[in-house]
Amino acid sequence: MSDVKSKIRQFLTKYIEHNNFNDDDHLFEKGYVSSLLAMEMVVFVEAEFSIQVGNEDLNLDNFKSVDAIAGLIIKKTDN
């Protein structure tokens, strides 16, 4: 799990200048990234973790924080 989160954080630092955000911070509401970045997150998650994000998981809530993205990855990997 910590490995998954560190990969996500590494991806996000390309877009967020500072690195002092928490795993449960709402990335869109706090204004760290634009919600238009959500699709880049989907592409990253699919490529990095070799999973397919289906229509049912295309929901901003699944990408709102490091914790949420990690949760989605774990769920998809377990399936």
Next chain:
Amino acid sequence: MMDIQTVGVIGAGVMGSSLAQTLAQTGHDVILIDHQDEVLKAVKDNFIKNVRLQMMFSREPSKEDPQDVLDRIMFSTDPSDLSGARYVVENVTEKWDIKETIFKALDEICNKDCIFASDTSAIPIQKLAMLTSRPDKVIGLHFMNPVTLKPAVEMIKSPLTSQETIEVSQTLLRQMKKEWIMVNDSPGFVSNRVLMLTINEAIFLVQENVASPKDIDRVFKSCFSYKMGPLETGDLIGLDTILLSLEVLYDHLKSPKFEPCPLLKEMVAKGDLGRKSGKGFFTYPA
């Protein structure tokens, strides 16, 4: 009012491609025309990704396969493919010469009942209507970027636009699940008469070193609760389009307040066009 099934879209840039996607996602058959094959190819390549992005924001997620949405679009470099369309929306570059050529060509190609809507940022609709033999069938539909996510459209009627043209356009927008705000014809309409001035003035503030781009936008976001500041908005629209729109406003209204900021001209000349080029007032990693 009869449903409109097939809609032609001319110009596959930022607005045209997003409009074609919205039309296809709301069940329309779309004929998307651009004179550059590579532009059409880029739209096709990014299409699935963009449909998935729209699904993320939708309150009623679609179960439809993005590929099926893509299949509703016919991509073509030949405007004569529009001969059967009942409704055509023009989204070409904001340059009078290009618009003039397109409207005259459409008038020749399209069925006499076909309605032409222009998604122009600033050119008066009556001026475009007078290029055709059907000025009553020309209207302004100013879509907002990204079309897939914005709920409303600025609808512009010229003094020549007929009631039927207005009603058919409203039917199309209803089918697209969009609201509209009707305004009278004027350069820049309501939206861009105000927005272009705001963005231009924000660029003057950068040039005069009054504040950084980030802080200028923060004033709007944190103090006025805007979702985006003027410079981020400029980057999203495209700084080349901002410059062209200011030039159109200046040409028509002859007021020095619309004179484009030198820094804007410099950035456009350098190719720093905003989000679409990866760099404007902010940077956008590829």
